[in-house]
Structure formats: C-alpha cells, structure tokens
Amino acid sequence: MDTRSPVEIADRLSRKRAILIAGTAVAFVVAQFLATLAHTGQPALWTWCWSMLLLLLMATGGGLLHQTKIRALMNDEVARDHHRTAVGAGFWAAMVAGLVFYWVPGLDRYSARAAIQLIVTLGVITALLVFAYLELRAHRDA
Amino acid sequence: MHEQLRNRLRQARVRRNLTQAELATLADVSRKTINTVENGVFIPSTVLALRLARALGTSVEALFQLPE
Numbered sequence: 001m002d003t004r005s006p007v008e009i010a011d012r013l014s015r016k017r018a019i020l021i022a023g024t025a026v027a028f029v030v031a032q033f034l035a036t037l038a039h040t041g042q043p044a045l046w047t048w049c050w051s052m053l054l055l056l057l058m059a060t061g062g063g064l065l066h067q068t069k070i071r072a073l074m075n076d077e078v079a080r081d082h083h084r085t086a087v088g089a090g091f092w093a094a095m096v097a098g099l100v101f102y103w104v105p106g107l108d109r110y111s112a113r114a115a116i117q118l119i120v121t122l123g124v125i126t127a128l129l130v131f132a133y134l135e136l137r138a139h140r141d142a
Numbered sequence: 143m144h145e146q147l148r149n150r151l152r153q154a155r156v157r158r159n160l161t162q163a164e165l166a167t168l169a170d171v172s173r174k175t176i177n178t179v180e181n182g183v184f185i186p187s188t189v190l191a192l193r194l195a196r197a198l199g200t201s202v203e204a205l206f207q208l209p210e
Contacts, residue, residue, distance in 0.1 A: 005163070005167055006167075007163050007166045007167045007172060007173055008163060008173075010172050011163070011172060011173045011174065014172065014174065073170075073171070073172045074172070076171050076172050076174075076175055077171065077175060077184075077186070077187060077190050078172065078174055078175045078178050078184050079172070079174075081184065135174075137183075138174045138177065138178045138183065138184075139174055139177075
C-alpha cells in the first residue's frame, strides 16, 4: 500500500510527466528527421499517429488513469498557467512555420499534406517542450 | 521575484515550522505551486492567495503586498 500523501504522489508524477513529455517530443523530432532523410514522399501514417498522440497528451495533460484528487493536484493553478503559456508558444510556432512555408521560395515543392504535417508538428512539439521546461523549472528546488 | 508583488509566504511557512509539502497539503495544492509562489515565479490567483492565507492562519495582506 502506498503510504505517501497525495501531494507527494502528484509531485512525483508531475515531474515524471514533464520528463516523459520532453523525451517523447525530442524522440519524435529525431524519428521524423530520420524519416525525412529516408524520404518516402508523403508523411508516413505513424508520424500522423504520433502527432495526434502528442496533441492528445497536450490537450488532456495526461494522468487520466490516476485518481481525481491526484489529477487535480497535477493540473493545479501553476500547471494550468504553464499549459496556457505552452499552447500560446505552440500557436506562434505554427503561425511562423505557416508563414515560412508560404513565403520562402523553394518550399512549394512540398505537398500540402507534408506542409500541414510539418506545421502541426512544430506547433505541438513547441508546446510540449515549453510545457516540460516550465514544469521542470517549477519543480527545481521544490 | 516579481517586481509588482512582494510576498512573505516562505517566512510565514517557516515561522509555523511547516515544510512546503505540509503547506501544500493544508492548502490543497501541489508542492510545485508553493515553491513557485515563494520564489516569486508565479503570481497566485485571489482564490489561491486566500487558501494559502487560511492554511497559515493569517491574512492575504500579511502574505502579499504591493511595493510602496
């Protein structure tokens, strides 16, 4: 039986969540970069699935299998503030990526699907990394 | 520390011999929240400020002040 308090459990889980989010986001970028080097034409289905999974993680904050009390502590006021900041950063990253795709010459050789996938990916990855950074910074010295 | 808000949360907590985790349990928030408020990284909402004040048995004004 777990004798730790809900605060201690939530603290440990939210730290693990931040590390997991950062690790998954970085792994995704690396995997996609390697897939791009292999150049298979259209974006592979797995990259879409992974993107959607990361988007779901960002939308829900994860921890869906834990008790309501633990989840509430994991997603308290500070975490929600970090989430808002991260989503804002992701939005601007996606906007910049969209503008780059539209204005930079030579990028029009990419298909619309590939461009959309890259824009979505950049937005999601930026949001996840910003969230993970803010969470880990908040845990520092706690 | 945020320039627009001075806070004495850490002093009030230490005066009552509470750890961050104990105060977090009393205020029903995460330890991370206590840490970020104490360090001035996060400005608490009115509700959170009231909860912290209640948990420490003091007033919001005793914990948080605007600079003169």
